[in-house]
Amino acid sequence: xxxxxxSGGGLVQAGGSLRLSCAASGRTFSSYTMAWxxxxxxxxxxxxxxxxxxxxxxxxxxxxxxxxxxISRDNAKNMVYLQMNSLKPEDMAVYYCxxxxxxxxxxxxxxMDYWGKxxxxxxxx
Numbered sequence: 001x002x003x004x005x006x007s008g009g010g011l012v013q014a015g016g017s018l019r020l021s022c023a024a025s026g027r028t029f030s031s032y033t034m035a036w037x038x039x040x041x042x043x044x045x046x047x048x049x050x051x052x053x054x055x056x057x058x059x060x061x062x063x064x065x066x067x068x069x070x071i072s073r074d075n076a077k078n079m080v081y082l083q084m085n086s087l088k089p090e091d092m093a094v095y096y097c098x099x100x101x102x103x104x105x106x107x108x109x110x111x112m113d114y115w116g117k118x119x120x121x122x123x124x125x
Contacts, residue, residue: 002026002114004097009119012087016123020082022097022116030054030075033104035112036082038093038121045096045109049082052103060105065091089125094118 008020020036035050049071050060059071070083080097098112 002029002032002099004099004114004116006095006097006116006119009095009121011122011124014087014089014123014125016087017083017085018087018121020084020095020097020119020121022080022082024078024080024097024099026078028101029078029099032099032101033107034071034073034080035098035100035107036071036080037096037098037109037112038091039096039118040090040093043093047106047109048095050105050107051080052105054103056103058105084121087121087123089123092121092123094120 003025005023030053032053036048037045038048039045051071052058068086073080096118097116099114100112
């Protein structure tokens with residue numbers, strides 16, 4: 001069982017930055033692919049970024065965030081981060097941390113094993 005708790009959301013002006021954090025429980029955290037998803041009002045949940053585990057740490061980014069967002073993990077602290085720069089109004093959504101055991105790049109929301117409750121990111125124009 002893995003429990004995930006997100007933090008770091010808030011209100012930011014367009015062009016600003018936020019860093020989301022996800023604290024994970026569980027002794028096998030390092031073996032999980034971790035991901036950030038987001039869901040805007042009236043839209044489906046979409047994959048934003050993922051990072052592999054098991055010493056790989058390869059990453060995947062949605063085209064809409066490439067060059068602006070960076071996902072990282074600290075296995076010693078059981079933490080995953082999403083650094084978001086140059087935020088746009090279209091980035092506004094609830095952001096969720098999710099986990100799945102194994103090595104993946106692109107992964108669908110339906111395939112994730114564990115979810116956090118989400119943190120709201122609001123971007124004002």
